[in-house]
Amino acid sequence: MEPITGWWGAPAVAGGVRPVVPAGGSEVAAVRGLAVAPFSAAFSTVTIPAGTSPLAVAVAPNGNVYVGNANSSNVTVISSTTNTVLATVPAGSGPAMIAVAQNGNVYVTNQSSNNVTVISSATNTVLATVPVGGGPFALAVAPNGNVYVANSTSNNVTVISSATNTVLATVPVGAVPDAVAVAANGNVYVANRNANTVTVISSATNTVLTTLPTGGFPGAAAVAPNGNVYIANQTSNNVTVIDSATNTVVATVPAGTVPGVIAVAPNGNVYVTNTVSNNVTVIDSATNTVLATVPTGGGPFGVAVAPTGNVYVGNSSSNNVTVISSTTNTVLATVPVGAFPFSVAAAPNSNVYVTNANSANVTEISPLTVTTSPAAPVGGQR
Template sequence: MPNPSTTDLNGDFVTSVGVKQRKIATETAITASTTIDAKSVKSVGVTTVVCSSVLYVTNSITNNVSVIDTNTNMVVDTITGFSNPDGIVVNSKTNLVYVYNFVLAQDDALSIIDATTNVIVNTVTDGRGVGQFGIAINESENLLYLASNDDISSYLIILDTISNQIIGTTTVPPDATGVAVDIQRNLIYVTSDTSGIVSVIDGDIGFVVTATVNVGGSPQGISVNELENKIYVATGGPNNLVSVINGNSYVVNATITVGDNPVGIAFNEENNQIYVSNIVSSNISVIDGGLDIVTFTITGGEQPTVITIDEDSNIVYVINQATNNISVIDGNSNELITTITVGILPQGITLFTPLC
């Protein structure tokens, strides 16, 4: 813009080109044309539009967060100032990253990072005993959810990310572990490890538990297919299953045998595939979401846990706790591309893609 452009005082045309959708290293041809003395004149230039996604990884022993450029698969920054950082999530609309810290002998805390500067801008006292699967965000509502456990009970904490104030808590079965959000229906799902239960919490009616589903095992990671209204739960050992919950009836419609002790799980809505990390067998099970069967098994990392997916590029990122690195997997071929070394004992991972 502007289009058509006009010349400046020197006779030069000046214009700007906007990219409406996020692109990853996309070559774009720009054509300029004008008419001089009734003759058409054209000039074509090629530029590369790059919108870098960024990974944030919490490292609990080194008390820092690794920042990874996904175009180069290199650590470009290391943020310090944390205490045993664990679960992490980003609000891409506000450019804020939330890091849960285990603080000894006092209430735990959330560190808030400005993703544009990679600087901690605020710290909020919030929650107890929140693990690597126990943090999620609803960007549409600007609400953060924590699966919290104190010495007496377990509950879901609801934090308003605008005011950084707790606006509600909901009691759930013991040992709350994982959280997932259905933004379309404003529902929150919470797994309870020792109870073998998934709680369904309705955000439209005061965050009350409207249903519980007994999936058995030790459910930890959980992911939602909003299009088909299906919920996938990694039920841990000893069953080595992923439970598939019908989001309409809250009944387990299917169980899928995966590797040894599944803990982490992520859904890619672009290709309807589910990725499951099996921490004991050290592999990743790939599930076809249409058939609900395992179609591929990926090896390459030791003790894989939390998974995140860049759906635009179809790249899967998996934390390997035993080797202190991140597996980078091509979601098209399900092949390991590379590994990225981070800090000691990585716990949580989140993907931030700024608008460009």
Template structure:
């Protein structure tokens, strides 16, 4: 088993994000009460005589066209904001202020919105990817943790675990309202939805169980005993569920057809987040000493990427890169998935935790397909065509 030792991270690109870097709360001691302030770069550009198209668009005089780009949204727990990284350049293009203690994020299937859980303010912030501004704030349960979004029999829904409320909030993404709350085990943590949208898997840390939710009825159909259940991910073909067990330092593999355990993989100490690449061939597991890479064909660890306090992991759509939130370094580590070696990094906010990647809609302040600057799609199930911003 190969071990990739990364004691010093590759060059971290610390770009100046446009936006606000916010405050500090109790659990943010790990991030420290370091930088604060307001970066008014975007405003300065306009006031300094930036593009007339930008100024007119900001005033609502010129309609915005829509383009797409592949982007990563990173939750910064200690900064109360979300860093937006353009993956074409690996630059932070903006920073979006959200609620207190942003923990997890998920991009909608259409790429028009991002749902961010705020663990310390008990809310979910909804970011419009066209403008990268919060359009709605939704009140959920106490200490929301993970969020998973999928197209269910009832439409596009977001499932949010509420750690202190012992339940899951179900959000209708069409109306951005909580339509139901599902009781689960004690201290629900991770959540994942099957590709067909029929089932949701929820890990319950304290009760040591895995709740299986039927999305047709939004009720728990099965409960699986799984001591120390923490993070969870479903393979792209929907046949397997990978669950990290923090108290046992392993990953349990579950057959979704029978909801029975069919495999066990020893990984590093205190495994937390788990993500599976788009082809379903590798599972990346964050633990206290690095990221364990599992070959899903035989459920063995093929290598370990050494990193300090890794958290959320997300893959690019083509699966060639993995982006790992490094909680202690105010950075995201970029990993080449062919070699499983770090190839770069991006500086973000304080105590980054969650990462989500997708092809998102972008509002362009230039000529193109007309669209009102405050436009918000009403049907989130239909992605935009792949337009590009004219240069």
């Protein structure tokens, strides 16, 4: 997958590597299969129909799974208990990313209509449509319930109250804000892709605290349990580490070629998908050193960590998912999925949901068995 600067970006918390996703038809049948691991784990899969070009995915506290369908301008709601479609909810034009507030409200950025659709996860109905800036893309929710929406073409952030679904503030940031992450102390970190900076916003005052330098084309952001903020820099092939207590850059860690998306395991390991070198860089958040480089399939992009600690990596060009143990940083399995797996999210019951952008469906993955036999080590140690 070639890194381009087109319309689409990554899910969940990151963006920037923007593959072109053509429109496609909807899948109409649910299929259960079995993916046998190359080592010691086995996983079952279910294929669930979605709309056209499903990209973003997020899970609400009640276990409902929300899938943004970019080319059909709606959201498919899936029960993580039954893996059936509960509802199809209208959204704006070009739903891009999804985040869920503490009260269960679901926020969907509509990049082509410059607004955010708010969905109740209790009723799966639209509560509000909130106007924002130009090209809204990434978003994240602060501990106080405020929702921060990065507007990629107007170079600002819209702050929405999840209590009232009204706009509280518009905060200026750098050029092409493309990723948002929130630390436990309430600081909001906005990666500005074309400015090579991160804007730090106080969620208490909705004002800019500072602007920090990064590497080239920062396009993904995530926060570790110790408060370190990790920014993936796509053209300099490294990760900037920011201390959220002091808002200073404390390290720059090498990654693979074109780092795409970041996820953090409960043990503090940081997983960075490298979309061109076809591997994942594992960073120790305690020392900010590379623990391992784990091989994946082709074009690894979306990544999520299940409650079990397993890390699921969607390989966009090989149409499969690499499952990595966050304990050993070894590959447990390679699971086939649909065409162009894009985003990954894990439900509280450890079911994992993968959006397949070019087959108009979602693959659910769940572990069947995990034996105690050791897995063979993979990846170089640095």
